[in-house]
Amino acid sequence: MLLEARGITKSFAGVRALDGVDFDVRPGEVHVLLGENGAGKSTLVKVLAGVHSPDDGRVERAPGTRLAVIHQELALVPNLSVAENLFLGRPPRRFGFVDKARMRHDAQRLLDRVGLRLDPATPVGGLGIAQQQMVEIARALDLDAQVLVLDEPTAVLTDTETDRLLEIMAELRDRGVGLVFITHHLDEIRRIADRITVLRDGRSVGVLPRGASVDRMIELMVGRAIAERYPRRRGTPGEVLFEVEGLTRAGAFQDVSFRVRAGEVVGIAGLVGAGRTEVVRAAFGVDRYDAGRVKVAGRVLPGHDVRAAMRAGLGLVPEDRKAQGLVLTSTVGDNLGLVTLRSTARAGLVDRVGQRTRAREVADALRVKTSGLGQSVRELSGGNQQKVVIGKWLLADPRVLVLDEPTRGVDVGAKVEIYELVNRMTAAGRAVVLVSSDLPEVIGMSDRIVVMAQGRVAGELPAGTTQDRVMALAVQEFPA
Amino acid sequence: MSSTVDGRTAFARRALADNGALAGLLLLVVALSVLAPSFLSTQNLLNVGVQAAVVAVLAFGSTYVIVSGGIDLSVGSVAALSAMVGAWSSAEAGLPGPVALLLGLLTGVVAGLVNGTLVAYGKLPAFIATLAMLSVARGLTLVVSQGSPLTTPDVVSFLGSNLTPFLPVPLLVMLLFFGITGFVLSRTYSGRAMYAIGGNEEAARLSGIDTKRQKLVVYALSGLFAAVAGMLLAGRLSSAGPQAAVGYELDAIAAVVIGGASLSGGVGRATGTLVGALVLAVLRNGLNQLQVSPFWQQVVIGAVIALAVLLDTLRRRTR
Structure with missing residues (x-):
């Protein structure tokens, strides 16, 4: 046993985050920690790493065991190079000076090990988030940790990158490293887990063996069986509400067109970097575009004007809820009221009573788990934070709502609630872009799927298509 | 009956826990009234209020800026320039007092709009833009005054006088602007937008808040408040000096920060800033009463600023 925790109990401000949890890590295994947002996974990891000391219970490590944690939030210095980040705080030295040649050489070796083809001199800030994640993993590898904790590393990775990460994890396992793996992707668990500990509301509700079924995992995690993972209810599409015609921005996307009808969910699929987010941001007026036009209910929107897009009835739930969706220093109530702050104000004065009433209604409707509207939104779990971002848009009642990665890092239970919300919107004659x-998710919840590749529309697929067909379009190459 | 009393003590306890600076202020007042018997006299307390007024009004303006994630280093210079323009308009250009006062206030707004334009549209860091304005406004003050003080019009001198022996005008102005600031921050669209912009500008923009225009509002308000503070200061002396309010921007920032605002934006309240300004004024006054040398006063004040923010940080962390 490399690491053994027994009866861990931990409370924050009277709220019990962990309640008598047992957990251990053996050499040469992948031990998955599974649970909904707010179940206590991150707290447990912090207790294991010694960041929090438990109120009760104890953590024992085998002598000399080193533990490295790869967090969801990346801890890299953006303006330093990959090599400098890999050896941050402990660069190879010669005569007291940094040995740049050796640092470069060692960095290259580490990058090769994680299969990252990159010049070690590249500044980290210029890398995509997936590549940054791999750099973090490479750094942990060099620390030679016997226990490696990966906290949702695959949430931001593409399928290929995920495959590569799982391979690396398997290699590490074969070398005797004990891995703790946190993920919401149940198929990944089926592929790599040796043991699965399920947490719910701060308690360990069961340990499953390798090969446990997805249904069993969900049932333990949610505390009930979920009938349908993708409960899409289709209606008859109405008039065209949202049209993107020939949208082009040099270097980002080219000649992108699609239309969405009332009551319809149109999915946009593609690899990371295919230009999906760029297109919807430009359509919403956040960023510029060079050519093409965007129409909502037949009216052409002026470019680069978020407020005009909003007035026309367009809404956007952005992909990164912490960086783009939430004001983390504010309360749940203030965040819910942000989009409607202006439209409900009279003579520059905020409609405080109305804002509070509406915020309470939408928080109840979305079943946001919060102690009240005055709670800091920072304290909510990921799934509940996402509900707040969606909730502030629901209050504006947009005719067309664009959801960019609405369920990233969100647990199964909350995912289904978000899907039900999409159903309610389309049933009310709204249009949704997913x-x-x-x-x-895209296949299960969309009525049609637009697949993008290299900044262009590679094709459109009907509901109920297969993953293979989507992927075949997504990897399509266009002549330059 | 007893429940109201309980409610009141609970409210008081929450107010204290919520605002470490208020607890510090009370502690300071108690300590000084024991150490220096003359401290608690009505006349002296009114003095403290008058002394706090200039920094408090500057600091209310800075509260908007800091809540929205910026910084305004130019408020001391803008205060001096506004007062000087007011004094020059009446003393040299012969304009009626009220018109001169308005021109002075307008000067503050214009300086603020320039700051806001540079920050919002020129994409300059607020530190740089307002550092430039600090120098420009001070230079213009010297140009306008030709280096010597000018007499203020009566209407400005009134701002520094007493209505009755127990009712100093600066105190009233401070309370008025305290009320305005509390109202703007909590009730107006612009005020709520400031919190959103300071907390997460990108999220604010994606929620349809016109972040650029709101930044203009923020710096214009800061400039206007600086001009009012400048008038108060000049009014007390009945003269606008070219070297007035040098370094006051740091006192203003200190007051806001002691009041619990975060320099990274999104957090801050009018009550906190008022308490912060009072802490500084009480401290200065008390140290004078205790006949501590001005040299050591600076040391003590610096230490108190560091201590106040340190305690606040620790308090937040233990939550």
């Missing part, structure tokens, strides 16, 4: 990297 941008997602989660193929089963």
Whole structure:
């Protein structure tokens, strides 16, 4: 046993985050930690790493065991090079000076090990988030940790990158490293887990063996069986509400067209970097575009004007809820009221009572788990934070709502609630655009799927298509 | 009956826990009234209020800026320039007092709009834009005044006088602007937008808030408040000096920060800033009463600023 925790209990401000949890890590295994957002996974990891000391219970490590944690939030210095980040705080030295040649050489070796083809001199800030993640993993590898904790590393990775990461994890396991793996992707668990500990509401509700069924995992995690993972209810599409025609921005996307009808969910699939997010941001007026036009209910929107897009009835739930969706320093109530702040104000004065009433209604309707509207939104779990971002848009009642990765890092239970919300919107005659990297989700929830590759529309597929067909379009190459 | 009393003590306890600076201020007042018997006299307390007024009004303006994630280093210079323009308009150009006062206030707004334009549309860091304005406004003050003080019009001198022996005008102006600031921050669209912009500008923009225009509002308000503070200061002396309010921007920032605002934006309140300004004024006054040398006063004040923010940080962390 490399690491053994017994009866861990931990409370924050009277709220019990962990309640008598047992957990251990053996050499040469992948031990998955599974649970909904707010179940206590991250707290447990922090207790294991010694960041929090438990109120009760104890953590024992085998002598000399080193533990490295790869967090969801990346801890890299953007303006330093990949090599400098890999050896941050402990660069190879010669005569007291940094040995740049050796650093470069060692960095290259580490990058090769994680299969990242990159010049070690590249500044980290210029890398995509997936590549940054791999750099973090490479750094942990060099620390030679016997226990490696990966906290949702695949949430931002593409399928190929995920495959590569799982391979690396398998290699590490074969070398005797004990891995703790946190993920919401149940198929990944089926592929790599040796043991699965399921947490719910701060308690360990069961340990499953390798090969446990997805249904069993969900049932333990949610505490009940979920009938349908993708409960899409289709209606008859109405008039065209949202049209993107020949949208082009040099170097980002080219000649992108699609239309969405009332009552319809149109999915946008594609690999990371295919230009999906760029297109919807430009359509919403956040960023510029060079050519093409965007129409909502037949009216052409002026470019680069978020407020005009909003007035026309367009809404966008952005892909990164912490960086783009939430004001983390504010309360749940203030965040819910952000989009409607202006439209409900009179003579520059905020409609405080109305804003509060509406926020409470939408928080109840979305079943946001919060102690009240005055709670800091920072304290909510990921799934509940996402509900707040969606909720502030629901209050504006947009005719067309674009959801960019709405369920990233969100647990199964909350995912289904978000899907039900999409159903309610389309049933009320609204249109939804669903941008997602989660193929089963896009296929399960969309009525049509637009697949993008290299900044262009590679093709359109009907509902109920297969993952293979989507991927075949997504990897399509266009002549330059 | 007892439940109201409980409610009141609970409210008081929450107010204290919520605002470490208020607890510090009360502690300071108690300590000084024991150490220096003359401290608690009505006349002296009114003095403290008057002394706090200039920095408090500057600091209310800075609260908007800091809540929205910016910084305004130019408020001391803008205060001096506004007062000088007011004094020059009446003393040299012969305009009626009220018109001169308005021109002075307008000067503050214009300086603020320039700051806001540079920050919002020129994409300059607020530190740089307002550092430039600090120098420009001070230079213009010297140009306008030709280096010597000018007499203020009566209407400005009134701002520094007493209505009755127990009712100093600066105190009233401070309370008025405290009320305005509390109202703007909590009730107006612009005020709520400031919190959103300071907390997460990108999220604010994606929620349809016109972040650029709101930044203009923020710096214009800061400039206007600086001009009012400048008038208060000049009014007390009945003269606008070219070297007035040098370094006051740092006192203003200190007051806002002691009041619990975060320099990274999104957090801050009018009550906190008022308490912060009072802490600085009480401290200065008390140290004078205790006949501490001005040299050591600076040391003590610096230490108190560091201590106040340190305690606040620790308090937040233990939550």
